[in-house]
Amino acid sequence: MIAVFDPRQAAHDPQFFLSSGAPQPCPEKPDRAQALLEAVTQLGLTVKQPTDRGVAPIEAVHPERYLTFLKNIHQRWQRIAGASAEVIPNIHPDHRLVGYPASAVGQAGYHMMDTSCPIGPATWEAAYASAQTALEAADLVRSGARAAYALCRPPGHHAFAELAGGFCYLNNSAIAAQSLTGQGARVAILDVDLHHGNGTQGIFYSRGDVLTVSIHADPVRYYPFFWGYATETGEGAGEGVNLNLPLPRGTGDHGFLAALDMALGRVADFAPTHLVLALGLDAFEGDPFAGLAVTTQGFARIGQAIAALGLPVVIVQEGGYLCPELGQNLDAVLRAFL
Ligand SMILES: [Zn+2]
Numbered sequence: 205m206i207a208v209f210d211p212r213q214a215a216h217d218p219q220f221f222l223s224s225g226a227p228q229p230c231p232e233k234p235d236r237a238q239a240l241l242e243a244v245t246q247l248g249l250t251v252k253q254p255t256d257r258g259v260a261p262i263e264a265v266h267p268e269r270y271l272t273f274l275k276n277i278h279q280r281w282q283r284i285a286g287a288s289a290e291v292i293p294n295i296h297p298d299h300r301l302v303g304y305p306a307s308a309v310g311q312a313g314y315h316m317m318d319t320s321c322p323i324g325p326a327t328w329e330a331a332y333a334s335a336q337t338a339l340e341a342a343d344l345v346r347s348g349a350r351a352a353y354a355l356c357r358p359p360g361h362h363a364f365a366e367l368a369g370g371f372c373y374l375n376n377s378a379i380a381a382q383s384l385t386g387q388g389a390r391v392a393i394l395d396v397d398l399h400h401g402n403g404t405q406g407i408f409y410s411r412g413d414v415l416t417v418s419i420h421a422d423p424v425r426y427y428p429f430f431w432g433y434a435t436e437t438g439e440g441a442g443e444g445v446n447l448n449l450p451l452p453r454g455t456g457d458h459g460f461l462a463a464l465d466m467a468l469g470r471v472a473d474f475a476p477t478h479l480v481l482a483l484g485l486d487a488f489e490g491d492p493f494a495g496l497a498v499t500t501q502g503f504a505r506i507g508q509a510i511a512a513l514g515l516p517v518v519i520v521q522e523g524g525y526l527c528p529e530l531g532q533n534l535d536a537v538l539r540a541f542l
Contacts, residue, residue: 205249205250205349205350205351205352205353205538205541205542206249206250206251206252206341206344206349206352206353207241207244207249207250207251207252207352207353207354207355208251208252208253208254208337208338208340208341208344208352208353208354208355209237209241209244209251209252209253209337209355210253210254210333210334210336210337211253212329212330212333213234213237213330213333213334213337213356213357213358214234214237214238214330214357215234215326215329215330216234216324216326216327216329216330216331216357216358217233217234217324217326218230218232218290218321218322218324218327218371219289219290219322219324220288220290220292220319220322221319221320221322222319222320230322230371231492231493231525231526232357232358232359232371232525233526234357235526236357236524236525236526236530237355237357239526239530239531240355240521240524240530240531240534241355242531243530243531243532243534243535244353244355244534244538246531246535247535247538247539247542249353249538252340254333254336254337254339254340255336255340256336257336257339257340259271259332261335261339261379261382261383261386262332262335262374262379264379264382264383264386265365265374265375265378265379265382265407266363266365266366266374266375267365267366269304269366270315270365270366270367273311273315273366274315274323274327274328274331274368274373274374275328277291277308277311277312277315277323278290278291278323278324278325278327278328280308281308281312281323283308284308284309289324290322290323290324291308291312291316291322291323291324292312292316292319292322293309293312293313293316293318293319294309294312294313295309295310295312295313296313296317296318297313297314300314314366315366315367315368316367316368316369317362317364317367317368317369317370318369318370320369320370320371321362321368321369321370321371321372321373323368323373327358327373328373330357330358331358331373331374332374334356334357334358334359334360334374334376335356335360335374335376335379337354337355337356337376338354338356338360338376338377338379338380338518338520339379339380339383340352340354341353341354341380341518341519341520342354342380342381342383342384342480342518343383345384345478345516345517345518346384346387346389346478346516348516349516350516350517350541351511351516351517351518351519351541352517352518352519353519353521353538353541354376354380354518354519354520354521355521356376356520356521356522357521358371358372358373359371359372359376359484359521359522359523360372360373360374360375360376360377360378360379360403360404360520360522361375361376361377361395361397361399361401361402361403361404361482361484361522362399362401362402362403362428363375363378363403364402364403364406364407365406365407367403367406369402369403369428370399370427370428371523372403375403375404375407376520377393377395377401377404377480377482377520377522378393378403378404378407378408380480380518380520381393381408381414381480381518382414384478384480384518385413385414389476389477389478390413390474390475390476390477390478391413391414391415391476391477391478391479391480392414392415392416392417392471392474392476392478392479392480393408393414393415393416393417393479393480393482394417394418394467394468394471394479394480394481394482394510395416395417395418395419395420395482395484395522396419396464396481396482396483396484396487396506397418397420397482397483397484397486397487397522397523397524398420398421398484398486398487398491398493398495398496398523399420399421399426399427399428399432399484399486399495399523400418400420400421400423400428400431400432400448400450401416401418401420401482401522402428402430402431402432404416404418404482405418405431405432405436405446405448406431408442408445408446409436409438409439409442409446410438410439410440410441410442411441411442411445412438412441412442412443412445414445415445415446415447415470415471415474415476416445416446416447417446417447417448417449417467417470417471418432418447418448418449418482419449419451419460419463419464419467420432420448420449420450420451420487421450421451421452421453421455421487421495421496422450422451422452422453423450424450425453426453426495432448432450433448433450434448434449434450436448445474447466447467447470449463449466449467451463451496453495453496454495454496454497455496455497456489456496456497456498456499456502457497457498457499457501457502457505460487460496460498460502460506461502461505461506461509464506464509464510465509468509468510468513471513471515472513476515477515477516478515478516478517478518479510479513479515479516479517479518480517480518480520481510481517481518481519481520482520482522483519483520483521483522483524483534483537484522484523484524485503485523485524485530485533485534485537486523486524486525488500488503488524488527488529488530488533490527490528490529491524491525491527492525492526492527493523493525500529500532500533500536501536503533503536503537504536504537504539504540506537507536507537507538507539507540507541508540510540511540511541517541519537519538519541
């Protein structure tokens, strides 16, 4: 199996993070990618840098004005007297149907759902490289690989079509899925990150051609709070084509694997030709976010159960934060696809 990685992703090094209102060091650090890269190297995977496929496959998911915002907002922000070093929104509109502000502060509110997606000088470059990484892995799988691993950072599954949030700017899993769909594939996206894949759900919510399934900590007491409930099943042509499987805080291997069994049943019913696995590793019992309690052995069983579907799989890295077992957990999942 090939692992795709672009070192330009390391330049994004967010400093700002609020936890229950208190400033803390941001856990979405470049070191995460380093730990994951060491794991795939030790596993013996070939590491490949992505070819630049340009902005068109990203624009198939994200509108041009949002990409322009991501590209230019840091520079514009620096022209505001007394502004913060990184772009942080200080207004959060309750709806966005009327008007589009020209102001940098207004646009930051429009395009950033929370304060966990600060934009620094290298954010665009890294997010762009992260999306290209996912596209390369999608192409490898489309060309016949059984699986390919995209070491994406920053992650993507909280990013909506034109809304950043939760460390995410461009939705790498959605971009990979859309690139496959655009070439005739029937795609299911399975998200096993600790947090609900709200951006991915939002992007495909009214579409019937891409199945979105997410297993995550129950949003009634966990980020992203406003999405991820079992009652969200899709709308219009997408009705019935979104499945959320929220789990109580602290759920371990047994409960997670039972939910995965349901998820895989739904995926099989959809009869996709390709699977995009949004692979967060933060459901781990030792992850700093401490929301669920999956073990390293549990990750091995998760990988085995997904591999048993027999579908070609684009594995896209989502969350999973620094702890001694981060690399072992990735290793445990990827081994099932060797
Ligand atoms: Zn997560």
